[in-house]
Amino acid sequence: MKPVKIGLLGLGTVGRGTAQILQRNAAELERRCGRQIVIHSAAVRNASKVAAEELGIKSTSDGAALVSDPEIDIVCEMMGGDQPALEWVLSAIEHGKHVITANKALIAVHGNEIFEAARKAGVVVAFEPAVAGGIPVIKAIREGLAANQIQWVAGIINGTGNFILSEMASKGREFADVLQEAQELGYAEADPTFDVEGIDAAHKLTIMASIAFGIPLQFNRVFTEGISKISREDVSYAEELGYRIKHLGIAKKTDKGIELRVHPTLIPHQRLIANVNGVMNAVLVRGDAVGPTMYYGPGAGSEPTGSSVVADIVDVVRVLDADPVNQVPHLAFQADVLSDVPILEPADFESAYYLRVHAEDKPGVMASITSIFGQLGISIEAIVQKESSPGEGVSAQADANTVVPVILLTRLVREGLIQEAIAEIEKLDSVTQSVAMLRVETLN
Amino acid sequence: MKPVKIGLLGLGTVGRGTAQILQRNAAELERRCGRQIVIHSAAVRNASKVAAEELGIKSTSDGAALVSDPEIDIVCEMMGGDQPALEWVLSAIEHGKHVITANKALIAVHGNEIFEAARKAGVVVAFEPAVAGGIPVIKAIREGLAANQIQWVAGIINGTGNFILSEMASKGREFADVLQEAQELGYAEADPTFDVEGIDAAHKLTIMASIAFGIPLQFNRVFTEGISKISREDVSYAEELGYRIKHLGIAKKTDKGIELRVHPTLIPHQRLIANVNGVMNAVLVRGDAVGPTMYYGPGAGSEPTGSSVVADIVDVVRVLDADPVNQVPHLAFQADVLSDVPILEPADFESAYYLRVHAEDKPGVMASITSIFGQLGISIEAIVQKESSPGEGVSAQADANTVVPVILLTRLVREGLIQEAIAEIEKLDSVTQSVAMLRVETLN
Numbered sequence: 001m002k003p004v005k006i007g008l009l010g011l012g013t014v015g016r017g018t019a020q021i022l023q024r025n026a027a028e029l030e031r032r033c034g035r036q037i038v039i040h041s042a043a044v045r046n047a048s049k050v051a052a053e054e055l056g057i058k059s060t061s062d063g064a065a066l067v068s069d070p071e072i073d074i075v076c077e078m079m080g081g082d083q084p085a086l087e088w089v090l091s092a093i094e095h096g097k098h099v100i101t102a103n104k105a106l107i108a109v110h111g112n113e114i115f116e117a118a119r120k121a122g123v124v125v126a127f128e129p130a131v132a133g134g135i136p137v138i139k140a141i142r143e144g145l146a147a148n149q150i151q152w153v154a155g156i157i158n159g160t161g162n163f164i165l166s167e168m169a170s171k172g173r174e175f176a177d178v179l180q181e182a183q184e185l186g187y188a189e190a191d192p193t194f195d196v197e198g199i200d201a202a203h204k205l206t207i208m209a210s211i212a213f214g215i216p217l218q219f220n221r222v223f224t225e226g227i228s229k230i231s232r233e234d235v236s237y238a239e240e241l242g243y244r245i246k247h248l249g250i251a252k253k254t255d256k257g258i259e260l261r262v263h264p265t266l267i268p269h270q271r272l273i274a275n276v277n278g279v280m281n282a283v284l285v286r287g288d289a290v291g292p293t294m295y296y297g298p299g300a301g302s303e304p305t306g307s308s309v310v311a312d313i314v315d316v317v318r319v320l321d322a323d324p325v326n327q328v329p330h331l332a333f334q335a336d337v338l339s340d341v342p343i344l345e346p347a348d349f350e351s352a353y354y355l356r357v358h359a360e361d362k363p364g365v366m367a368s369i370t371s372i373f374g375q376l377g378i379s380i381e382a383i384v385q386k387e388s389s390p391g392e393g394v395s396a397q398a399d400a401n402t403v404v405p406v407i408l409l410t411r412l413v414r415e416g417l418i419q420e421a422i423a424e425i426e427k428l429d430s431v432t433q434s435v436a437m438l439r440v441e442t443l444n
Numbered sequence: 445m446k447p448v449k450i451g452l453l454g455l456g457t458v459g460r461g462t463a464q465i466l467q468r469n470a471a472e473l474e475r476r477c478g479r480q481i482v483i484h485s486a487a488v489r490n491a492s493k494v495a496a497e498e499l500g501i502k503s504t505s506d507g508a509a510l511v512s513d514p515e516i517d518i519v520c521e522m523m524g525g526d527q528p529a530l531e532w533v534l535s536a537i538e539h540g541k542h543v544i545t546a547n548k549a550l551i552a553v554h555g556n557e558i559f560e561a562a563r564k565a566g567v568v569v570a571f572e573p574a575v576a577g578g579i580p581v582i583k584a585i586r587e588g589l590a591a592n593q594i595q596w597v598a599g600i601i602n603g604t605g606n607f608i609l610s611e612m613a614s615k616g617r618e619f620a621d622v623l624q625e626a627q628e629l630g631y632a633e634a635d636p637t638f639d640v641e642g643i644d645a646a647h648k649l650t651i652m653a654s655i656a657f658g659i660p661l662q663f664n665r666v667f668t669e670g671i672s673k674i675s676r677e678d679v680s681y682a683e684e685l686g687y688r689i690k691h692l693g694i695a696k697k698t699d700k701g702i703e704l705r706v707h708p709t710l711i712p713h714q715r716l717i718a719n720v721n722g723v724m725n726a727v728l729v730r731g732d733a734v735g736p737t738m739y740y741g742p743g744a745g746s747e748p749t750g751s752s753v754v755a756d757i758v759d760v761v762r763v764l765d766a767d768p769v770n771q772v773p774h775l776a777f778q779a780d781v782l783s784d785v786p787i788l789e790p791a792d793f794e795s796a797y798y799l800r801v802h803a804e805d806k807p808g809v810m811a812s813i814t815s816i817f818g819q820l821g822i823s824i825e826a827i828v829q830k831e832s833s834p835g836e837g838v839s840a841q842a843d844a845n846t847v848v849p850v851i852l853l854t855r856l857v858r859e860g861l862i863q864e865a866i867a868e869i870e871k872l873d874s875v876t877q878s879v880a881m882l883r884v885e886t887l888n
């Protein structure tokens with residue numbers, strides 16, 4: 001059979017990893033596919049010309065020409081960013097090429113348009129590398145768990161954030177301090193907003209939610225809260241209560257609709273996913289038939305992400321000549337039956353909650369706080385009054401000017417009610433600063 | 445499109461789970477496949493007639509008739525055992541049916557013959573449910589990691605064994621005691637040999653090794669050691685040294701060949717897989733491009749295993765009308781290029797080792813033991829002399845009749861050399877009983 005010819009858009013971190021794998025493992029890949037896979041050429045910016053030369057790959061600066069080259073069967077988009085990635089991907093599709101993309105923002109924001117174009121052209125657009133780097137989690141959810149009604153997905157899907165939280169938990173360090181180290185190590189960008197504020201995770205969550213529930217991509221409906229305001233204090237209180245704080249992307253189907261949320265989350269420390277540390281990623285998926293399953297591995301990096309690009313290439317090679325009707329649907333479900341299950345507003349989320357209230361250490365304060373919960377019908381799981389400065393011991397006499405942190409854990413409750421409770425608590429004279437709130441998930 | 449018709453062989457634990465999923469999630473499955481999947485009938489033993497009636501499934505006792513029924517497209521074999529499973533699977537293939545089997549022994553022992561017949565007939569034989577229950581690990585290795593040269597696979601692939609070892613580690617219990625509880629809970633069979641001696645794990649390892657390395661199935665070449673001789677003492681010493689004991693199936697490719705081995709293994713306790721407890725399974729796979737990835741979930745059970753049967757059905761539905769040349773090869777690599785890499789003998793395994801030597805507590809004993817290692821060129825990582833009875837304190841005076849355990853951890857070494865060392869140590873007058881040996885893997 002004729003070799004399959006690959007065109008690469010971009011030879012940055014992921015592009016280089018992909019090219020290295022295609023070259024080093026060429027014989028292994030031919031043993032798998034029954035035909036050769038060869039790199040035709042790469043469209044690169046000036047900065048990557050040297051990389052192309054070192055790899056012995058023909059390069060061009062004209063991406064538009066590459067995606068219309070009749071010799072190329074499959075285009076791999078590994079540039080990132082919005083334009084010209086979108087334009088070139090759509091053009092590749094129009095020219096009948098199958099496309100693989102590592103660009104999570106592109107799929108999360110423009111995926112519906114891209115897949116519509118792909119269906120019309122009868123080509124595949126694959127995106128395993130866009131979520132959780134080298135972990136084949138898209139394939140697991142879309143195919144491996146195809147028997148299931150997926151109930152929820154919860155993932156550590158940003159390595160930078162997980163590195164920061166792991167360091168805070170294991171070494172008692174402050175957020176800003178670890179962030180600076182992460183930047184020095186190259187784990188975090190100079191502008192870390194995308195990672196630490198959860199935007200990158202929201203892109204990936206959008207994609208996983210679509211293939212889990214068979215819904216259109218709806219990035220703008222993801223509730224996103226970052227980790228920059230997590231304090232060392234909260235990390236330490238959480239540990240004392242038996243929880244670890246992880247930045248999770250959660251997509252959950254309930255009777256009322258679908259929750260899409262990225263936020264710091266307390267998880268029982270004995271859960272396997274609570275022990276995923278450093279820059280590693282992990283995605284926990286619960287199906288109605290299988291129960292909980294988890295997928296773990298490197299969520300970024302040159303060859304790990306390249307591994308997913310090349311796996312997608314192998315998949316596409318097998319359907320190059322297949323009737324599109326037999327292709328695995330892009331979003332796991334047939335396009336004409338994507339569901340219109342509503343995405344819920346944050347007030348309708350259901351979760352348990354961790355609250356840290358700073359209150360004056362005087363009689364009646366606890367009673368006034370707990371009565372607010374009572375009136376709203378919120379059940380409290382645990383309540384702990386901490387010393388004013390952990391480790392300094394308790395003074396025998398309560399001092400009216402001493403402010404102490406009170407930690408509350410609630411049972412499952414609608415978030416709207418918690419917001420009401422917080423508003424009421426903050427009105428109390430004895431409460432001296434805003435209430436810190438974190439969500440708690442048992443993930444079982 | 446016409447509905448796809450499924451014939452079930454067996455309505456025991458897995459058969460029932462499969463049928464329940466096909467019925468409950470019928471609408472979801474149709475949304476995925478674009479066509480209906482319906483159960484045509486089931487071949488059952490008398491004991492399962494009631495189950496068939498309860499599920500509203502037409503039943504027969506004539507499996508031979510079912511596998512040749514022209515109305516049936518896909519046969520799911522969920523009977524277990526050797527015969528008539530083998531005969532009926534081969535007959536289904538001859539009659540042009542695609543086959544899905546949950547029968548690990550059948551694939552591990554007769555797989556080469558079965559896949560050869562399937563290739564001739566142009567049908568798929570899928571076996572995701574045969575390994576690690578509901579975890580889609582066959583798909584992950586065969587497709588998700590297709591970019592990689594797999595370096596090794598290490599898995600907790602027997603839930604019974606993992607339950608026993610988890611209880612021994614967390615509660616300091618003895619093997620026999622936990623085994624009895626496992627039998628009462630229904631986790632272990634009346635005759636537990638298959639599980640605790642590693643035969644079940646060896647079946648699964650055989651299958652994973654084939655798809656990882658592209659080699660024929662070679663069950664009879666797997667080195668197998670059970671967990672029945674693990675003592676509470678070793679579990680506790682291992683914990684003190686920072687290790688946890690897990691019963692692992694390990695397939696490793698080295699320069700000399702392939703190691704296939706099932707045995708109790710010391711793993712650093714901070715590894716994620718060391719924290720997989722109870723009846724859960726997990727498989728760690730290392731690829732040259734991706735690095736380490738792990739797949740975790742329920743390794744047995746009615747609907748978890750049924751989840752894998754039905755996922756395979758969905759895969760097969762997509763290639764029902766496809767040219768067989770485009771099918772994913774049964775063993776991940778094209779059949780005509782399966783590799784003849786040799787399977788290594790145990791003496792050629794390379795590992796680190798934990799040894800427990802019982803020696804009289806008198807001067808010169810340690811020197812005579814360590815000099816044996818020195819002469820053989822074996823590097824020692826750690827050596828610890830324990831008290832004679834842990835917890836009873838050390839007597840001030842060494843007593844020539846007191847026997848103390850000495851624990852040694854070696855660096856990486858060929859197993860043949862360790863066996864020599866053990867033989868030499870056991871010849872020492874001061875060594876009072878046979879040396880206990882366990883393998884140590886860092887899995888990084």
